[in-house]
Amino acid sequence: MAPGERRKREKEQRRKTILKAARKLFFKRGYNPVTVSDIAKKVELSKGAIYLYFSSKEEICAQVLLDDIEKFHGEVLPIFEGGAGASEIFAEFAHMYVDFFLKDRELFRMFMNFMLHANNLNLPDDTNKRIIRETNKAVSVTENIFQYGIDKGEFTLRKEDIRTMRNTFWGMLNGIISLHLFIGRESTREERIRSNVNKCLGIFIEGLKKTE
Amino acid sequence: MAPGERRKREKEQRRKTILKAARKLFFKRGYNPVTVSDIAKKVELSKGAIYLYFSSKEEICAQVLLDDIEKFHGEVLPIFEGGAGASEIFAEFAHMYVDFFLKDRELFRMFMNFMLHANNLNLPDDTNKRIIRETNKAVSVTENIFQYGIDKGEFTLRKEDIRTMRNTFWGMLNGIISLHLFIGRESTREERIRSNVNKCLGIFIEGLKKTE
DNA sequence: TCGGAAGATGACTCATGGTCATACTTTGAC
DNA sequence: GTCAAAGTATGACCATGAGTCATCTTCCGA
Numbered sequence: 001m002a003p004g005e006r007r008k009r010e011k012e013q014r015r016k017t018i019l020k021a022a023r024k025l026f027f028k029r030g031y032n033p034v035t036v037s038d039i040a041k042k043v044e045l046s047k048g049a050i051y052l053y054f055s056s057k058e059e060i061c062a063q064v065l066l067d068d069i070e071k072f073h074g075e076v077l078p079i080f081e082g083g084a085g086a087s088e089i090f091a092e093f094a095h096m097y098v099d100f101f102l103k104d105r106e107l108f109r110m111f112m113n114f115m116l117h118a119n120n121l122n123l124p125d126d127t128n129k130r131i132i133r134e135t136n137k138a139v140s141v142t143e144n145i146f147q148y149g150i151d152k153g154e155f156t157l158r159k160e161d162i163r164t165m166r167n168t169f170w171g172m173l174n175g176i177i178s179l180h181l182f183i184g185r186e187s188t189r190e191e192r193i194r195s196n197v198n199k200c201l202g203i204f205i206e207g208l209k210k211t212e
Numbered sequence: 213m214a215p216g217e218r219r220k221r222e223k224e225q226r227r228k229t230i231l232k233a234a235r236k237l238f239f240k241r242g243y244n245p246v247t248v249s250d251i252a253k254k255v256e257l258s259k260g261a262i263y264l265y266f267s268s269k270e271e272i273c274a275q276v277l278l279d280d281i282e283k284f285h286g287e288v289l290p291i292f293e294g295g296a297g298a299s300e301i302f303a304e305f306a307h308m309y310v311d312f313f314l315k316d317r318e319l320f321r322m323f324m325n326f327m328l329h330a331n332n333l334n335l336p337d338d339t340n341k342r343i344i345r346e347t348n349k350a351v352s353v354t355e356n357i358f359q360y361g362i363d364k365g366e367f368t369l370r371k372e373d374i375r376t377m378r379n380t381f382w383g384m385l386n387g388i389i390s391l392h393l394f395i396g397r398e399s400t401r402e403e404r405i406r407s408n409v410n411k412c413l414g415i416f417i418e419g420l421k422k423t424e
Numbered sequence: 425t426c427g428g429a430a431g432a433t434g435a436c437t438c439a440t441g442g443t444c445a446t447a448c449t450t451t452g453a454c
Numbered sequence: 455g456t457c458a459a460a461g462t463a464t465g466a467c468c469a470t471g472a473g474t475c476a477t478c479t480t481c482c483g484a
Contacts, residue, residue: 007450007461030332035440046464048443057441109328115394116321120242135395164411167388171412174390175383182327183347199376200383207419219430219481247471258433260474269472431480442468449462454455 015053018043023064027104031061031113058121065114066130068107072100073137086149087205093145094201095194097173102190108177115174142166155208165208172200227265230255235276239316243273243325270333277326278342280319284312285349298361299417305357306413309385314402320389327386354378367420377420384412 021042025034036057040047054060079092101108118131146162149155157165180193233254237246248269252259266272291304313320330343358374361367369377392405 011462036442037440047441048465049463051442052462112324112328112390115390116324118394119398139395161411161415164408164415167391167408168384168412168415170391171385171387171389172380172383173387175385175387176379177383178324178327178386178390179379179382182330183351186331196376196379199373200380203373203376203380203419207415223431248473249471259472260434261432263473264431426484428483429481431478433476433478435475435477437472437474439470439472441470444465444467446466447462447464449460451460452458454457 011053014043018045018050018053019060019064019067022060023067026061026064026110027106030106031110036060055124056122059123059127061110062114062118062121062123062127062131065107065111066127066134068100069111069134069138072096073134073141076141080144080148086145086152086154087209089145089148090205091201093142094173094197098177098194098197101177102193108181112174112178139166142169149208157208169204172204173197176200223265226255230257230262230265231272231276231279234272235279238273238276238322239318242318243322248272267336268334271335271339273322274326274330274333274335274339274343277319277323278339278346280312281323281346281350284308285346285353288353292356292360298357298364298366299421301357301360302417303413305354306385306409310389310406310409313389314405320393324386324390351378354381361420369420381416384416385409388412 018039022034022039025038025042036050037047039060040050050060054063076093076096079089079096084092101111123131143162143166146155146157146165150157150159150162176196177193180189180196184192230251234246234251237250237254248262249259251272252262262272266275288305288308291301291308296304313323335343355374355378358367358369358377362369362371362374388408389405392401392408396404
């Protein structure tokens with residue numbers, strides 16, 4: 001047996017347990033209201049022990065989000081494989097994206113906060129590398145859909161406009177969700193977001209098809 | 213002289229002084245790093261005195277943002293008066309919006325945070341009313357541009373789609389700015405945001421003209 | 425001149441992220 | 455089996471910062 005191999009596995013396991021507990025707490029009550037002691041209590045450890053596995057509360061949050069986003073990317077990649085048209089792939093992607101962010105009450109808020117402040121956070125190098133990796137994946141997934149549509153002749157988008165459209169698309173999705181968190185009644189939120197994204201998407205795709 | 217009239221004015225004046233100082237500090241260093249004592253020191257008051265004028269640090273922040281947004285709306289409204297086409301008004305609005313948010317380093321971050329969490333903040337009724345008032349103003353300004361374009365026959369947008377397009381438009385603007393805070397180098401940020409917004413806007417307006 | 429109201433103070437409380445001296449447990453070399 | 459080093463865990467403790475409150479000062483009208 002390699003030296004310390006089992007220990008490593010156990011450590012990794014404990015890390016995951018902590019993340020799982022933190023995830024539940026964060027998504028239920030939001031980032032700020034959850035204390036590190038809360039997380040520690042939930043996994044039956046002392047607060048100090050948490051800091052053996054993570055460098056800060058912010059890092060725990062970052063890891064939770066990255067795990068989720070990684071999972072999301074894993075689920076999204078297969079949508080290219082069915083041979084569907086780009087419009088359908090687009091729509092499917094948008095729906096998955098919205099579903100992803102609506103599945104837990106606080107997820108989007110945390111994600112947006114993370115996006116807004118990621119540059120100022122003092123995260124370990126590993127975590128920063130993960131951020132870059134997942135960001136690149138996100139970028140390439142969306143760009144691929146545009147490329148796919150161009151290749152299939154569905155969109156007449158110029159290659160140099162892909163990046164702009166990608167930003168517009170992401171901006172649109174994220175912006176609409178934030179907007180609906182701000183305006184309107186809580187009770188109809190999910191429904192409104194879904195329907196609004198659907199409509200925007202329709203217009204967006206029509207626009208893509210018509211642009212020459 | 214009405215009883216206490218001067219005192220009232222003085223109180224209002226001091227409120228404004230505090231807000232001005234807070235604004236400067238927040239925009240320079242961001243919300244979290246600035247302490248209430250910092251603000252107090254800057255206006256040569258004690259911390260306790262600050263709480264005679266505001267109920268919480270969050271309220272100070274909300275008031276600062278609302279003042280700025282109110283000013284923005286004041287500046288934006290005259291753009292309808294020149295008799296320009298809807299496309300131009302659109303572009304001008306978008307540029308003013310971007311300029312507004314890029315004029316101070318931290319403003320957009322604070323604004324976005326505010327949007328994301330406004331519902332959970334425990335603000336006094338007056339402040340909440342102001343939020344509603346300014347939100348409605350924002351909504352109606354953008355909607356008016358769409359309506360103006362329809363009336364002038366520039367866009368063939370259906371009336372029932374105005375709301376969707378308004379959301380798309382806002383989402384797009386806010387989303388693009390957030391996205392660029394997250395990705396890419398700090399040094400080229402403003403420039404990238406402006407150019408990207410320009411491109412998106414071009415495509416958006418073209419789309420509006422073509423939709424039938 | 426006096427009493428009450430408004431304005432102002434800063435020491436204090438309290439919550440919370442993060443640290444550290446200490447102690448317990450496991451491992452592997454001998 | 456023994457022991458030292460490495461790894462794991464603890465919780466009292468520290469620093470910080472938002473918000474409070476007993477107390478004091480200033481102002482104003484009667």
